[in-house]
């Protein structure tokens with residue numbers, strides 16, 4: 001009798017902690033096909049998988065908007081919360097103060113951050129809380145049918161022909177000015193650059209602010225928009241070519257120190273920045289701000305790592321927060337003894 005042999009299924013690829021990429025995915029996206037936000041979710045999945053981050057260690061934070069929906073589409077086994085529109089920073093700050101073991105990943109929109117949320121955003125940037133804060137920047141309120149947001153360029157047009165009369169807020173310049181310690185801009189369509197910048201942001205021990213131009217195909221991808229796929233492709237000026245070497249890969253890279261700068265991050269991972277056309281120094285705030293202003297005046301979109309400071313103390317260290325999550329502490333460690341309370345009361349008499 002003939003026997004049929006079933007071929008063995010190919011072994012699944014796993015990362016350094018033994019997980020398949022599938023474990024880093026989330027629900028199926030409900031965003032429009034071609035929306036830049038979907039490409040950013042894909043890069044987040046790749047970055048976390050390739051770095052071997054435990055999905056359950058990640059806390060996902062967002063506000064309200066199409067962009068803020070996207071944490072549902074990656075790391076399905078991580079906890080996530082949609083705060084009120086523009087109020088994600090305070091929720092993320094509270095969560096990180098309560099449990100510094102978490103890896104905070106915030107996803108916001110340009111409206112969520114720079115319009116209604118700008119008050120919370122500026123205070124997050126000055127505190128240097130350990131968080132990766134991504135702005136999925138399409139220059140409009142995608143979820144509410146495409147009105148201009150505060151990052152829309154002056155003179156850019158809505159689909160209806162309405163012209164934006166107000167100058168934009170540059171979230172990268174603002175973040176650098178205020179004290180964020182890893183500040184970059186990228187484009188949802190630039191897989192290599194975005195992946196390297198995301199990995200660097202995840203390895204950084206402070207506030208990493210990534211403004212990612214992410215075209216809205218439904219409301220802001222037409223001629224006259226400066227956040228359309230074609231405009232960004234034509235005006236993207238990368239500052240440098242970026243490679244990321246994780247701490248667990250013992251790779252020696254030969255390079256000419258005159259052309260490549262090495263940034264060593266908190267966990268020992270390295271960013272290799274190959275300069276393309278200038279002597280750019282990403283540790284100098286003034287240089288970063290100059291590059292941003294010059295690019296804006298020329299109508300260019302400069303991308304790459306603008307600024308990094310690996311030395312500044314983060315907010316949790318500054319407040320001397322303990323390593324144990326507060327929720328796990330027994331009463332004996334959170335409640336002052338009666339004697340101490342009596343002394344306090346006495347001192348107030």
Ligand SMILES: Cc1ncc(C[n+]2csc(CCOP(=O)(O)OP(=O)(O)O)c2C)c(N)n1
Pocket residue numbers: 064065066067068085108109110111112113116136138140141142143144149
């Ligand atoms: C307090 C409050 N004000 C207004 C709204 C309506 N609203 C929901 S999303 C949104 C804008 C979203 O824009 P953005 O953050 O850029 O996200 P996108 O949809 O473009 O990704 C607005 C105004 C709201 N939900 N809550």
Ligand code: SF4
Pocket residue numbers: 030031032034035036037066067138142143215216217218219
């Ligand atoms: S409306 Fe725009 S921002 Fe929202 S999902 Fe569609 S393409 Fe993306």
Ligand SMILES: [Mg+2]
Pocket residue numbers: 065067109110111136137138139140141142149
């Ligand atoms: Mg938007």
